[in-house]
Amino acid sequence: MARSYRVPPRRYTRAGHRYQETMRLTRRKGQSGKKARRGPRPRVAVLIYVLLVFLICGIAAVRYLRAPRVPPPPERSVPERVEARVLEVLVEYGAGDVRSFPLRYGGGTRRIDVALPDSISLTRLNLALTESIEDLSAEIVERSLVERGHALKMRVSHEGQHFLELRARIRRPEASLGSRPELPKVAILIDDLGHNQRAMVRDFIGLDHRLTFGVLPGRPHSVALARLCFETGREVIVHQPMEPISGLAPGPFAVMTEMSGARIRDLIHCNLARVPCAVGLNNHMGSKATADTRVMTAVIDAVAEAGGLYFVDSATTPHSSVRRIAEEHDLPCSVASVFIDAVDEPGAIAQGLSQLGRMAARRGHAIGIGHPRPHTYEVLATRLGEMEGDVWNLVPASVVLGLERI
Known part of the structure; x- marks a missing residue:
């Protein structure tokens, strides 16, 4: 039977105890290569911190609620x-x-x-x-x-x-408040408005002369351009398309010689409604229609029925019956004297203005027709100021016809 030996407990010397204590302190301080774990924060400090935050927020809320409210200024009408x-x-x-x-x-x-x-x-x-x-x-x-x-x-x-x-x-x-009464009266009618011409029309309006504007009915910008002209104090008329001898298409809402009298009258009334603020009409093309007595009788009937309007014959044919039929209906009517920009060149347009002035001097009045083109604008911008008050008095077309509207 083997004998068992009892191992005596290990005993440390004073030096060994010092070594063990040193190792224990080294592990606690993390000097052995591992970070020592921090203990949890005291709960009391956290609670005090939370209470302090709530207290500050509460004081701020009370001061905000007790502050006098300044009512916002009332919105202006x-x-x-x-x-x-x-x-x-x-x-x-x-x-x-x-x-x-x-x-x-x-x-x-x-x-x-x-x-x-x-x-x-x-x-x-x-x-x-x-x-x-x-x-x-x-x-x-x-x-x-x-x-x-x-x-x-x-x-x-x-x-x-x-x-x-x-x-x-x-x-x-x-001395400058009135025009010279001894000078002839001249009206310049700018035709063919109705397309995307707002910038050009604004330029013509900016000339600050009393031009008259003819607007084609039913075009994309007819209503907007008519209102623009009216709102700036310019006279507006319907530039009524009519059938020409050449067979060219005069455009939508045109008077054709094949139409019945009733249809022509309805068309004229509708076109007057399509051009707001219109105070008269003139013909666009129409060398065939204006020479047809039956057709123009229906047109003049419709214009007379509308009341307070006038008609300017654009004189696209020497065989026009417009003036004679208008006189029979007691409708104010005049015939255009010259197309000032029949040739779209500055020199020719300047000659057209001079011709208009000579015709006005002979008759006492005249109506010229132009179009919204750059050359026409350039010549008018240069010459109108020179001629106004010296060669003629520039007035709306209604004034030439004796219908004072201004």
Whole structure:
């Protein structure tokens, strides 16, 4: 039987105890290559931190709720904004002596009277005011040029209520307020509007002369261009397509010789509605239709039925029956004297203007026809200022026919 031996417990010397203590401290401090684990934060400190955050947020909320509320400024009404914007535009255009006051008879209506320098174009001012007023959802219900074209009157409404009247006048010497009555009256009619010609038409309007504009019915931009011309104080007429001898297509909504009288009358009434603000008509092409008595009797009947209109014969044929039939119906009518830009060259257009002036000097009045072309614009921009007041008085076509509308 084997004997078992009892192993005595290991005993350490003082030096061995020191070694064990050293190793224990080294492991705790992480000097053996491993990081020592940190113990959890005390819960009391976390709780104090959370309570402090809640306390700060609560104090801020109480101070916010107890702070006096400043009400936002009330939103200005449309009339107030329109009046302010109109005054801004007038100031931009060099207005002086601005007076704004309530009208006694107008309830909440205000009136603005303003004097403008003689260098200001009422046409451009009218365009700027129109854009500003319409951008603010207001409506211009009445607009006119008075004092022989040297003052602009305008009435503005919102939701059916008139709230503003404007009268802008040009400060000019008394001697220049009128045209010379001894000079002949001349009208220049710019035809063939209705296509994408807004930029060119604006250029013609910017000449600040009282041109008359003929708009083709039913074209893509007919309504917009007619309104643009009317809103800037220009006279608008229907440039009515009619059948020519050449057989060329005159365009949509044209009067053809094969039509019945009733159909022609209906067509004329419809075309008048397609060109807003029209005060007359003239023919586009029409050398065959204007020579046909039956056809032109139906046309003149329809124009006379509409009331207050006139007709300008474009004189595309020497055999036209327009003037004779118009006289039988007591309808104001005139015949165009010359196409000023029959040849689209600056020199030829200048000669056309001179010819128009000579014919006006012989007859006392004349009507010339041009078209919205760059060369026509360039010549008119150069020559009209020289001839106006010296060779002729440039007026709308209605004035040549004795229908004073301005």
